Amino acid sequence: MEKSEAVQPVDLQGSLWSETELTVDPREVIGEFPRYLQESGVDLRYGALVRRIDLPLIEAGPANGAKERWEVDTAIVCGGHDFETLYPETFAASGLTRCKLQMMRTGPQPGGWQLGPSLASGLTLRFYKSFSICKTLPALRARIAAEKPEYDRWAIHVLASQTADGAVTLGDSHEYGLHVDIFNKSLLDDLILREAAIFLRIPSWSIAERWHGVYSLHPERPFFEAEPAPGVRIVTAPGGSGMTLSFGLAERTAKAMA
Numbered sequence: 001m002e003k004s005e006a007v008q009p010v011d012l013q014g015s016l017w018s019e020t021e022l023t024v025d026p027r028e029v030i031g032e033f034p035r036y037l038q039e040s041g042v043d044l045r046y047g048a049l050v051r052r053i054d055l056p057l058i059e060a061g062p063a064n065g066a067k068e069r070w071e072v073d074t075a076i077v078c079g080g081h082d083f084e085t086l087y088p089e090t091f092a093a094s095g096l097t098r099c100k101l102q103m104m105r106t107g108p109q110p111g112g113w114q115l116g117p118s119l120a121s122g123l124t125l126r127f128y129k130s131f132s133i134c135k136t137l138p139a140l141r142a143r144i145a146a147e148k149p150e151y152d153r154w155a156i157h158v159l160a161s162q163t164a165d166g167a168v169t170l171g172d173s174h175e176y177g178l179h180v181d182i183f184n185k186s187l188l189d190d191l192i193l194r195e196a197a198i199f200l201r202i203p204s205w206s207i208a209e210r211w212h213g214v215y216s217l218h219p220e221r222p223f224f225e226a227e228p229a230p231g232v233r234i235v236t237a238p239g240g241s242g243m244t245l246s247f248g249l250a251e252r253t254a255k256a257m258a
Contacts, residue, residue, distance in 0.1 A: 004116035006160075008201045023118045024243070025163045053077070053086060055231045074257050077234045081216040083178075087228040096224055096237055100180045100214050102188045103171035105163070107208040115162040121199050123148075123157035151195070154188055158195045167208065170196055174240075180214050215242060223249060233257060 003017055034044055045060070048068055052059040053075050061067040081098045083091035109115075125131045126141050134140075145152050155174035162168050173188040175181065189210060197205075217239035218224045224237040235253050238245040 004119060006115050006119065006200055006202060008197075008199050012199075017117075021118065023161050026243070028164060050077075050086065053229070053232055055229065074231045074233075076253060076257065077228075077232065078236055079234075080236060081214050083216070087226075087234065090226050090228045090234065094218070094224055094226065095220070096216050096218055097176055097178055098180055098214055099217055099240070100175045100212055101172040101240075102184055102192070102210070102212045103169065104189060104192065104207050104211075105170070105209040106168045106202070106204055107206055108166035109162075109168060109203050111203070112166065113203050114166075115160065115168060115202070118159065118161040119200060120160075121158040121195055123151060123195065124159065127155070127157040150191060154191065156188065156191055156195070158192055158199075160196060160200050168202055184210065184212050215239065225253075 007015070037044060045068070047062045048060040049062065050058060050060045055075065056071050056073065058070045058072055058075060059067060060070065077086055079086060083094075083096065122140070123144065125134065125137065126144060131137060151157075155176075156172070158170065159172065160168055160170055170192055173185075173192065189207075193205070193207075216224075216237040218237050222238065222241070223235070223245065226234045228234060233253065233256075235249065238249060
């Protein structure tokens with residue numbers, strides 16, 4: 001309660017606080033990061049799908065068939081959950097799969113209301129491997145499985161964060177498998193909102209946006225790396241920790257290839 005007035009005090013038993021967490025607004029980062037790269041001397045190309053890599057040549061082009069050829073020394077393939085366009089044999093043998101998640105965002109909260117730090121429900125303790133050292137985790141898992149089996153079925157844990165315009169982002173669910181259902185499930189949104197109301201109090205619960213995302217992940221590794229050809233490195237699948245690991249992973253990769 002001292003850290004956030006948004007915490008629901010009813011039935012609150014305790015909490016964890018981290019001084020090292022940092023939340024960024026994804027839309028702001030996506031909007032500003034290209035400018036930073038360009039100022040750093042990076043040449044960005046949009047709408048040019050890389051179709052073939054045969055160093056020193058890279059063949060790319062938009063969907064209309066026009067081709068571009070670039071001459072480079074090395075290449076890093078960060079194709080997200082696209083396992084079919086480049087080096088499909090490598091991906092087929094990688095063990096990678098896909099995860100679809102559903103999320104929501106309220107409109108800007110009235111009166112300049114502030115969430116404060118990002119918040120997570122107790123369900124999160126069973127989701128991230130960092131908490132596996134907790135001795136009482138098996139008991140918590142058993143309790144959730146008995147009392148809220150639908151949350152285990154859809155791998156739901158609930159996070160809340162606030163964007164620069166005051167909107168509150170809520171999520172998320174997890175559906176695993178190579179074949180992703182393009183349709184969202186209203187049931188999952190309802191479950192997320194039900195759990196959020198247990199630990200969170202905000203002025204307005206009116207949902208302005210709903211969406212789903214898809215990312216790649218490896219069931220055992222924190223991310224996936226491979227060298228399918230000399231001078232070519234695949235780096236992908238930081239799983240649900242992409243915003244946490246991406247910049248460090250990029251630096252690590254650049255140093256390794258240099």
